[in-house]
Amino acid sequence: MIQTRSLSVRIGDQPIVDRVDLDLPLGTITGLVGESGSGKSMTALAIIGLLPHHAMASGQVLLDGHDILPLPESLRCRLRGKRIGMIFQEPMTALNPLMTIGDQVAETLLIHSGIDRAEALAQARDQLNRVGLPAPRFPLDLYPHQLSGGQRQRVAIALAIALRPDLLIADEPTTALDVTTQAQILDLLHKLVRDEGMAMLLITHDLAVVAGHADQVAVMQAGKIVETGPTEAVFRTQKHAYTRQLFAASRHVPSLIRSDDPQPLMQAHNVVREYSLPHGGDILRAVDGVSLTIHRGESLGLVGESGSGKSTLTRALLGLDPLQGGQITLDGRPVTAGRSMPRDLRARMQVVFQDPFGSFNPRWRVDRLIAEPFHLTGYPPDWRNRVAAALEQVELRPDDARKYIHEFSGGQRQRIAIARALITRPQLIVLDEAVSALDVRVRAQVLNLLTDLRKTHGMAYLFISHDLSVVRGISERVLVMKSGRIVEDGPPEQVMDAPRDPYTRQLVAATPRIPADWFPDPA
C-alpha cells in the first residue's frame, strides 16, 4: 500500500503541491480531480520519482511503510515499473516508434526480472492478451504506427502492468481518446485493478469519469487536497465550496434560446469530399454525400469521433477546400473554395477553433488579431472602436487590445477568438471544438457567453464536438456523424434519450455520466 504524508513539491519559491496526504489501498481506484495547474500531475510524478529536475519534493511517500522519497535514483529505478507503473495522456508519443510492441513490453520485463528474451517475449504475449490485444490479430512484431490511439494506449497499459505493480498511476489516460474508446479503456483499467488487486491513481479533469470508476476521490485545488472521501459521499454532500463549484460547472447547461425562423441560412446538398492518400494513391472519401441545413439564428450541434469526417466537412462548409460533389450555399449563394468565393459572402461566416494556443499569431497584438476578418470587408475607419466594442462584448477590457496573446489564459484566448469571429457581424459562427480544451469552470463561462451573444446578435451557431454532453447543452438540434455520413438528426433530448441509429446508441452509452440521483439538489 502506498501513502503520501505531507507531500510537497516546489519549483523555486513557487509551491506546486502543498502537503498532500493520500492513501492508495490495494484493489481500489482513487480519483484525483482538479483543474489544469492544480498540481495533479506533479503529485503523481513526485510519487513515482520523475519530477523535472528543477522541482524539489519534500514530505514522505510510503511504500509498505518505508519512505521511498529520500532513496537514491538507482534504487528508485528498481521500484519504478516494478512496484509503481504509470500511463500517460498521449498514446501517440508514449511508445517508441522504432520498436515493436512486443519488444517494448518485453523490455520492462528484461530490466526488472532477469529472465531471458524468449521468456520475456512469451510473458509480453500474455500481457498483450490481457489488455485486449489477442494473439492472431496483434502479433508481437507490430509497430506502434500500425495501431490506433486506443490500441496504443492498451500497449502502454500492458507495459505499465507487466510486472504487476502495487500502484498504477494513470494520468488523464483517456483524455486524448474518443468517447467510445475511452469507455473501453476505462473498463479495462477497472477490470485490471479488480483482478490484480493493485491500487490505481486515476488523474482526470472529468468528474463523470471519476463518478463511473473511482472508489474514492480527492479534489485538488491550487496544490492542496480540499476534499477527500468515498466517491459517492463526496459527490452527494460536496462539503467544500470548490467542489461545489466544480460540480455545478460540469453540469452547467446555459439556458437555451430557441430560434423560430425556419428560413434556411446554409444548405449543403449531397456534399462529397475526397482526397487521395499519400502512399499508393487510394482515394479516401471523408465526407460521403452529406446534406444538412442550418436555419437562421439556429444553434446546431455536430457530433462525431475522430475520423468521422466532421473536420473535413467543417473545412468544406467554411469554403476552404473544393468539393468533389454536391454543393453548399450560404444565403442562397454558392460557397466555393479560395478566392472564387465573394468576400462579402465569406464575411458572413466566421470560425472559432479548439486550441487556444495555436489560434493566434504570437507576434501580433490583440487588436490586429481581432481585426483580421476586416480583410474581407475593408477596414472601417472606426475599426479600433469596433475592436474595443468586441472585446467588451466578450467581457474583456478594451485596453487589452494592445497586449500580445501570450499574456492571456486559455479561457481569455477563447474569448478573443470569439471576438475575432464577431467582428464582421457574421450570420453564422462555426465553433470547432471551441470549449474542448477548457477547464470545466471556464467552459461554463464561455458557454454562457456564447448563449448571451446569440441572444443579442441573433447569429446561427454550428457547434462541432466529439462530446455529446457538451453539444447537448447549447444546441437546439444535433447531428451525429459517422464514417462521412450523418446518421442521426434531431433535438438533443431525442438523440440522447431515444437514439435511433445503433452508432448513436453506442455513443450515448459510452458517454460518462454522473448518476443524476447523486446530486444533492437538482438545479
Added chain:
Amino acid sequence: MILGAALAGLALLAAALSWFWTPFDVTQMAIADKLQGPTVVHWFGTDHFGRDILSMVMVGARTSIAVALVAVGIGMGIGVPLGLIAASHRGRWLDEVIMRGNDLIFAFPSLVSAILFAAVFGPSALNAIIAIGIFNIPVFARVTRAAALPIWTLDYIRAAEVAGKGTTLISLQHVLPNITNLLIVQGTIQFSLGILAEAGLSYVGLGAQPPTPSWGRMLAEAQTMVTLAPHVAIIPGLCIVLTVLGLNLLGDGLRDMLDPRLKAMR
C-alpha cells in the same frame, strides 16, 4: 554569446574603422622594414614587402565581411521567398520543382563549384560573392520551408484563410514573422561560412585581387615564409578563426535567446 558578439563586433569595428583610418597605407611598401616581428610601430609586424599587417588585416576584414554579407543577402533574398512558396504549395508540383532544384544545387560541392565559377568568369571579389551567394540559396530555402511547414498547420492560418487571405498574404503576415528567429540564426551561421569560403577562394587566388588585401590571400602569401616569420601567417589565420568562432557563438546565443522553449529550460 557575449564573447561571440564581442569577437564579431571587433571584426566589424576593424572593418568600419579601416574606411577612415589605418595605421599605414596598405599599398605602401617599405622593403627595408620587411618581415619585422610585432613592434611598437607595427603592432602586428610587417610582411615580406614591409607592409603593416595590422592595416592589412583591418582592410581585409572589410573584404571578408562585405563578401560574406552580400552572399548571405543573396541567399536570403532568393532562398527565403522560394522556401515560403514551397511551403505554401506543400505537397504540390511547385513545391516539388523548387525543392528538387534545391537538391540539384546542393549536390555540387560548394567550394569546388565556386572555384569553377571563378575560373570561368575570372577571379574577382564580385564573382566570389555571386558564387557563395548561389550556394546559400538552397540552405535558406530549405530552412525556411522546414520552419514554415509546421506553422501552416496551426489554427491561426485557418483563421486567416477564413478571413479570405491568400497564400502570399498569409506567408508574409503570419508565416515569415514566426520564422525570423530561425532565419537570423541561420544567417549568422551562413555569414561565418561565407567568411570561410571567401578566405578559401582568396587563398587559391580566386577571390579579391591584389592589391586589395584579403585574409585568405595574406595567408597564401605568407605560407612560403612560415618558418621565417610565422606571425605573418598566424595573424590573418587567427583573424579568420576568431571571427568565425565569434559568429558561431553569436548564432548559438541568438538561438537560445530567441527560442522561448530553450529559454524556459534554463
